[in-house]
Amino acid sequence: MTELKSDTASDSWQTCTTCPYCGVGCGVEVSGEGDKVNPVKGSISHPANLGRLCVKGSALHETLGMEGRLMTAKIDNAVVTLDKALNHVADGFRQTIDQYGPDSVAFYVSGQLLTEDYYVANKLMKGFIGSGNIDTNSRLCMSSAVAAYKRAFGSDSVPCSYEDIELADLVVLVGSNAAWTHPVAYQRLSQAKRHRPEMLTVVIDPRQTATCDEADLYLDIDPGTDAFLFNGLLAYLANCHCLDHDFIKRHTENSQETLDRVCQDFPNPVQDTARWTGVDEDKIARFFDLFASHRHTVTLYSQGVNQSTSGVDKCNSIINCHLATGRIGAPGMGPFSLTGQPNAMGGREVGGLANQLAAHMDFTPEAIDIVGRFWNSPNMATQPGMKAVDLFKAVESGQIKAIWIMATNPAVSLPDAEQIERALKACPLVVVSECFADAETLDYANVVLPAAGWSEKDGTVTNSERRISRQRQFKPLLGDIKPDWWLISQVAQKMGYTDAFSYASPAEIFREHATLSGFENLTGQPGSRDFDISLLARLTDDGYDALKPIQWPVNSSNPLGTPRLFVDQQFFTPSGRARFVSITAQKPALAPDQEYPFILNTGRVRDQWHTMTRTARSKRLMAHISEPYVEVETSDADRLGLEQDQLIRLQGRQGEFLGRVKITDQLKQGSLFAPIHWNNRYTKAGKVDTLVNPLTDPISGQPESKHAPVRVELTDMNSFGFIMQCGAELPHELDYWSRIPLENGTCFEVAHGTALESTQVWQDLSKSTGEWIRYTDAAQGISRAACFIGDILKVVLISAPQQSDLPDRDWIGSLIGQSVSEEDRLALLSGSQSQGASQGKTVCACFQVGENAIREAIMGGCSTPEALGKALKCGTNCGSCIPELKALIAETPCEVQQKDTGKHNSSLQPKAEMETAE
């Protein structure tokens, strides 16, 4: 007994980890028994979320199945031993470097990597291969914010904590649909507002998003005009004598030039701003007034600001307003960039962007010297490498001949997706480390390495408020799956860098990373570096394992971490002063024209993450929005004659996109919106990045993903339907398809120019082995069929000439791969479960009267077959069930029958009928 108990006890486990989705970086409590993982919970003790989780985070346990996981290495699509693959990578990189030099190779990494993975990758490229060519998908996300912070503060320093959102009196959200993209941060704001109704929020966005729901003021600015707004605000603040002259004078530089410039550009700030941004004057006036009158102001900004050809300037235009009012370095204030990814910040810390060196150091001679000595590097990179968009251009042109892509899906996520395809096809060596076997980028890989994912890897991430949290492993590494740091270290060793990459654990890497952050860093003195976690360099393995979430810097001056930077108003510029940056506000690079009259905005939906490789595994998450779509403003839709859910094509300069129309009043006329998530694995042509132009900010290299001129084209679809099956073979042949996961299979929403039934896909599926049931309404062109093996539903094929003629999917979808009852088998192809209660055994065949109804009538007082016949018609036609009716009456207790006998007898009509048969 005792033994059994202890077995049971050891079988259950629990741990704390960090969510792998957005930059909020919520703590997640995971528990389970053996292999089984229980539904996850928000960690109450984690300062980022204090117990909350959003819908994506709450569904994490639903995404952990091993189905579709990549578990072995491959070379040219053939499974090989991991060692062979690693040798192939090391040899390939070595030979390429030997022949063409270090800049002929590149790494393209990701904000999904853990800091330890990131550190090792950066060290290998910049310290040992000797090139700056490591860039990251964070380039697409917040590189503009990074560049702006550096211009203003001399360092990539996010000044605030989430707590400041709650402490502010005014929160301004710019280009951020935080309600969907940073749900837990938004919930904190929302709750604080309920708590303190005097707290105000302003949302600035060309789209009226879910974030606007609780806003006190919404500014529907024209796309891309954010810098006009904040320059105008700065001019207003100057005009209205709302500047903090003392702060400006003592702690900033370049203020006069900046202020003069905006006052010149905006002589009548309110009117001029209204004109530039397309917002009503009174709204502008109200916003300016609110900003001027609330010292405790936090400005939250995100991709709507960053993803622009002038993203850095936009960020600085925001920071300028905070500097001008001295609103930084104290509780409840500051310019606060929300990062998109779970570890974009960690990547910035290790220097994982091409224009950074390491540990918040740039490519200065001093920094190259410091890092080179620290790493004992034979071959330091001496200049920045290529940024994402340029990097893939160099891959296409042949300048880069070997690329290693880690934990990201650039075939989907980079602008001009077709160019990325060309580049990857042309590249002689493409290595991809990936978790999921169906990531689209794998199509172009020469070498595939099976990487560990969330739940399997161990390390740290840093969230938007500089908080370092542990991601902890709670599932074993199956097959040949390895963590990224291990894969990189192995390749480095095989390339000859044995000593520098002999890491045994992530803890060891973290200590080195922490040591570097403090290496020759003169804390508190001019020239010191903001990123300093030197105190953590002394963590033991156990200490690392138990590390509680902590905000950097963590050094001898701030042993408990640092909730807020610049409290002392000391900045990391050479002068120690923050810099105003004089901005000339600019409109987006491409304006709409006759050929491409609409402006496409792109973004996330609530329940999906990036390219869906993880989130699409959860049926629940796919239920929110299950197909790619295009939001169209009502009057535009009317003008174009579009109907809800109609399939349309967006044609851009680079490519096309197929999605369903969603008519909305929440867009400006002439604007469209489409989600970023869908790709060739999930739909026919839903990769919105094929429409995004490869135009980037000249400083940050961040592409203008929020502003692509496109035109709307109608599609000629004449046959609509859906396919459900246990597998997930993509119906490429069809003109439109979109994949939706089911509990035990896949649903494809489909449409085609000609009859679906005549397509090869349809005909092949129609030949699936099994028992088929079919429904046809030939006159209306409707055909529905389902295939069973035994009682297990295997395939469903539904088609109709109109979308509206298709039955509901939910119930049918839930039955795929399941045993189906006789009743449900009959109802199946209607799409809804039969509502009729079971009637029991049929007693009267002529009128189909069931035993249950008869018993009920007898209980209600029908004591003769005639009474039953009167009530239910049973026995009144052929009469053959009368003996059975009598038997049922006899079975029922007498008291019940007699209760009402008189009444029923008196109402008998053919009084003589049948009675004599007794």
Place this chain on the structure above:
Amino acid sequence: MQMKQKLVVVGNGMAGIKAIEALIAHQGDRYYDITVIGEEAHPNYNRIMLSPLLADETAFNDIVLNPLSWYRDQGIHLHLSDPVITIDRKQKNVICFSGIHFEYDQLILATGSKPASLPLQTDGIDGVMGFRTLDDVHQMQHSARDFRHAVIVGGGLLGLEAAAGLAKKGMHTTLLHRSGWILNRQLDEVSAGYLQQELEGRGIHFRLKTQIRDVISLDGRVHQLELDDDSLIHCDLLITAAGITPEINLAKTSGLAYDRGILVNDQMQTTDSDIYALGECCQHRGECYGLVAPVWEQAEILGQNLALRFTQPMQSLIGYEGTRSATRLKISGIDLFSAGEVAIKDENENNSAEVLCWNDPAKQNYRRLIIRDNRITGVLLYGDIREGNTLFELMQQNRDISNFRQNLLFGGLEAALKQQPITAESDVSGMSGVSNSDNAPIQETAA
């Protein structure tokens, strides 16, 4: 009170007695002295149940509808085992085979039908019979004990039921049918295929598109059949079930108008206003019925009118307008339901037939509707027939089904209909039954 009239019923079967029951229900018995004359020796029994009786699934006592005591209690004079051979309309007399006469003031002919005879010489050959009466059942049961090979001619409801019963009793049973599939007036080829497969599983052999060319006897009993495909098959018992013929001999000999059946008007009156006819022997508006539901309606109307004719003017009496009915098969464990149009014949381009079909071959479950101008005109269910009546009612009501067209064949129809606004639509078909009366889907009568 005036003298009671003499009401004589020729035929002690379901139709005649049902009419009397209706008369009594409307208190009409006070106007009449009632005499019922029967050819068979038994009180009124449920002829539909002869198939289950043959298959030993029920007992005679359970299928008796009116025991002798009922006739006694109602004061009805019952005269059995003595067929009427003549009607003397001048004297208002009926004369039985025994010579006994009965006078009448009002006469009801409820003589039913007989099996259609084969175009073959079978007179004097033993083992050739129809399947209509209790005596037929007894004879078949004896044959099953003493002989091996049964052949049934006719793949209609009655033939199939007889075949199923005989096969169940252990006979080697072959069913001959002229058409390409069985029950061709009720089923399409697909559903008939399922039914055939099911019945083959019960030991019935089918020869379709086949007729008998000659009956070969041995020692006075049927022995072999020569078929029109030149084959010879064994046969010790030949059941003719290729349709029924209305029994109209009395009408012929007494000068009443007849066609296939005895002609009646909507009050069920023959060309002699004191003589009525109902059931399988009559022909109303060109139709001869072989199903029970129309007979029930006719009996109700006749009984009611005979009861009310003394107190209400003739024109206020209700009339019979014909019945559209559905078919079921009385073979245990087999469910099929068929009503309305079966074979699609498109005559009018503007109103062409549209077919809704649901088919589950593995479970032999099949549903087919014929729709014209958004109205159901044909219902065919095989396997799960629970919704047959609901569909039948929609057909009877001539209801526009366009709003729930795609929900008709998947079960749960009644629940779906509850969500539909009911718009009263008049019955424009002119086919359905008596107003205010429930139109019942119908079971095939056993003869």
